[in-house]
Amino acid sequence: MKKIVFISHGHPELSKGGAEVASWNLYQLLLKNGYDCLYIARTDGASHGGSTFSSRGEEVLLHTGMSDWFNLSTSHLKPLFSDLAELLKEFAPDVVHIHHYAHIGIELFPAVRRALPNAKIVFTIHEFMAMCMHNGQMVKRETLKLCSKAVEADCHKCFPSHSPGDFFLRKHYVQDQFSFVDDFVSPSQFLADRYVAWGLPQEKVHVIENVLPTLTPVAPRALADGEKRTKLAFFGQVNPYKGLDILLKALTLLPHELRSKVHLDVHGANFDMQTNDFKEKVELLLNEVEDCVDLRGPYESEQLSSRMAECDWVIIPSIWWENSPVVIQEAIHIGRPLIGSNIGGMKEKIDGIAGITFEARSAASLASAIVKAVDPDVFQYWHEKLSNQQPAVEQHLQFIEALCS
Template identity: 25%
Template sequence: MKIAVISNLFEPYQRGGAEKIAKIMADTLAENHDVFVVSSKPFVTLDSFKTSMDSYQASFGKEIKVYRYYPLNLFYYLNDFKYPAIIRLFWHIIDVFNWDSANQIAKILEAEKPEIVICHNLKGLGYMLPRKLKKMNIKQILVLHDVQYAVPSGLIIKDRENSFASDGLFTGWYQDINKLLLKNIDILISPSKWLGDFYKEKGFWLDKKIEILNNPIKVDEKLIIKKTTFDNKKINYLFVGQLETHKGIELILKQFENKNDILQVVGDGTRFNELKTKYNKINIIFHGKMENSKLKELYSQADYVIVPSVCYENSPTVIYEAFNQGIPVIASNIGGIPELVAHNQTGWLFEAGDSISLQKALENSAKTVNYEAMQQNCLKKVREFDIIKYNEKLNNLLKS
């Protein structure tokens, strides 16, 4: 079967976990199917408007083609932080109705002739594509990663659920238009029950079932659990993510200002330089963006991973990665996170944005006597998301 995997971003262009999942899906499907990828590229010269093709080697050695083009708009998706709100507003309007982008993808599909198209994030590629695919009579699957089809920014911040940005007049129009543009999806996949329920509550796809299929990960069966005791030891905590306000990064930085324990911070973002300067402490180490091979080394050193988001998360990839290394997670009790992290079993949950609740979770992590049991619980949990099981479920959906 020939399958197209479409994602607004694909390595080396990345922002979050959705791009990682798109790549994992392309890799695993390519073992039994003919797979190619369609994604975007930034504007560099006028040649950027031309579709280009490169390839990468999948984990099992097969070459996978990647088509890239520049979606015609006011700016490239990854550069949104550089522009004021009014410019971003017009960008979103163009993005929703970006027929040119849909036509560029259609030309690639007409040449490749896939039987199935699997779309990941469409933000930046435009929402006209599903209508185009319907006209081309191609079966289409949409993998949901966040709230971007209901909220233009793709973010809902705790305690701002009823703000103009999340629930205002423009957002209401945006939702009504997208319900029409996206109604032709054949199969919907959500990694969390929370996200599927969110879209149903907003009136999306009321006549369709949203399949709950957790994100996949290649389970490390050879991992050897390290024996850890926290007596007279500095505990090593790890944050991996965007250095943005909605990720709750400053909440944990404030906690570690006066601690002896170590906080490793991996990731970049608009607040990187500001936060690195403000929290210039010997026990807080800013690494910036890291390659996966180097990041794995930090995971091996970490005692806990912290996910302090103040936005409604779907199913954070970093939690899967932590569990795959047998690392308990301290995380906000928000969105789909509680579906992954079981309080006092695979980590601790705390109230999003609440420094006292976070402090209590950190105290619990320091004095726990069940650390090795928690590690085993993490490894047991991550096996539920093994890529082999995921592949079986996904292939069953493709046949349906």
Template identity: 25%
Template sequence: MRILLTVHHFPPRYSAGAELYTMRLARELLRRGCEVEVVCVETLDPDQAFGLRAERDRYEGIPVWRLHLGLRDAPAHWSYANPAIEAWLSERMRVWQPDIMHLHSGYLIGVGALTAAREQGIISVVTLHDYWFLCPRITLLRGDGSLCHQPPADLAECAWCLQLDQRRYRLPEQISGGLAGKAWIALAGHAGRAALRERRETLRQALSQADLVISPSHFLASLFSDLLAPEQLRVLRIGIDHSRLSSIRPVQAGPILRLGYIGQIAPHKGIHLLIMALKSLPRGEPTVELTIFGNTGQHPTYTRHLRQLIGDNPHIHLAGKFSHDQLPEVLSKVDVVVVPSLWYENSPLSILEAHAAGRPVITARLGGMAELVRDNVDGLHFTPNDRRDLARQLQRLRSEKGLLERLQQGIQPPPSIDDEMKMLIQHYTALLERRASIRGQSQ
């Protein structure tokens, strides 16, 4: 079986959830005898004329095509329907002839992957890692940091949300209590409304033509249930390599409670919330320490903000970037993993990996996070974006005797990577058999 995996970015330069998942998927497919190629966007150059340059690479045994995009004089819709990427993918599919094109997220690669596959008669599969097909901000987080509970009917509201990234719009909105946005929508919203309507229609049409859409969580699947036929949409849980994590020693109550944040260092991940919650705890025993593991260079402004929040606190540490091979060592250094995200996380690997290592998780009562963590069973929930409620749960771990051990005992191992791959390959095989049957009937 020949599989073309398309994703916005890929390691080693990028290491967020979708990138790491795609790398792991490529490895597992290769290990099972499939032929695999990965296509990703490596660089964006606003000064280079619109177009792309493809660079062939091999990363940890995985064949990778890295696309370098020039964006000078790019069409307005380049971020979701890039004709240069579509043309390159169409040619690559014609030459390599994959059996299946598997798109991850859609961001940057765009709908051209689906369009090219359809034109070449190649089966297309999409795994939803975020809300790119629904939200131009990808996260369903508004520009003012609040959650968007559902995409608004009036797309001018989405256009105003995008404007809030800029301080000159955000401040008037805050000062006026929302009146600035209403005025902008009434006076200037028509242009943004038209552009986003085109985006929405283009993305929904492309997604509706995918042969299979996979969601790692029921929460994310529920947001797409009205856009897809029931037979198109499947929930497939992410599996974990238990062999790397199951041997980590169990946690034991002691004089220090070791908290860990593991993942991307970015504003929507809510790390600032965790720091403020920890700093608000009263003095007492056990001492609570927090180690933040992640790439501090990806969002330098936010990292500077975190350093200012930490100040001279000796119990909070920015450990920096680590390789995925070091994950067992990282998890062995913490008793509890905290996932304080402000947005609707889909199916965080950090939660699954923590549970595979026998580590309870404290997380926001939100989206796929709440789905993976059972409150008071294998972890604790706190009210989203509420540092006081997060501090309350941290204090419970300090003061309630036996709580940490009880939460650890309540952990059920997440699905294994073999379980996931078995189901995925069954889906691949069923799609190929159905395609062969249709072709046989038409002859």
């Protein structure tokens, strides 16, 4: 039986980020297909007795941390080069599939290679953290202007305490650690192209979409005579990069007759953790549109289908590039077309495939897209194009099988 180890920077039951969920879904897929799998997830806090590992069901929790966020580095080397190494040697996997190094340290890659010189190391890229110190967002710190590539002089302007030379050395240190990786997986072509331009060997980069759990399509809601497709929904984190403020502003720009019929449900989390400036901006906009917006709060995965079933369109107004937002694939599989920003992974996954795109960061452009989308014929056109198939399942299985052969 072929053995696969997954390493994630968080357990999806404790931290519901995209990388955690993506790694978990792939882990579950391989278990169902007869692979012997071990899931290792980094966690906060010390374990009972101070050991490096504890357990959560069948999964292993790795208690460690990252001490140098500039270099994505850790000074906690024993958990990686000694404790994790011993665990990996004991399990003796054919493949180690890493889904993030954040909170663990970029030294994770040489630690795995030293422990398992003959195993294949795979790394799935989930964002731009390796090339952008600004939370991997690839936007300027103060203005949030998009960055098309990582330029050391521009990085220095965002973080004046670090010289352009510091960023040059950071890039090459990270690339040195990535040299231990045999194959990289990117869920979008856009992200793959950015990393190849940054320095990853093109022949090592494979574009394969993230795997979803099985989702059953939900029929469109029934319309009354003359009713339009005016039920809109936002799913995701509420932070400055996700564009909820753009969406709320767009609602204020709708023609009065349409505005009185449109309704937006916001299914989002972590608004309370944002800066005061951002919270005040959003709260002022919410006051303007309180008649047509409901804040529904965060949701569990098992609530997704029922919440999405209530809407006609899912809107993704992010102001950063995004990679392959899982909500896009979820909406497609459940049967809800999308309205999304025309940049990055959103444009790649939506434009001409699953809905309408609009000029990123433009509330006026988004308002125009909403006016178009509420037409039942427009909704029907895009709804009929959606597919519940997951080619990524077979692609991942073929990829893993080739690594193990």
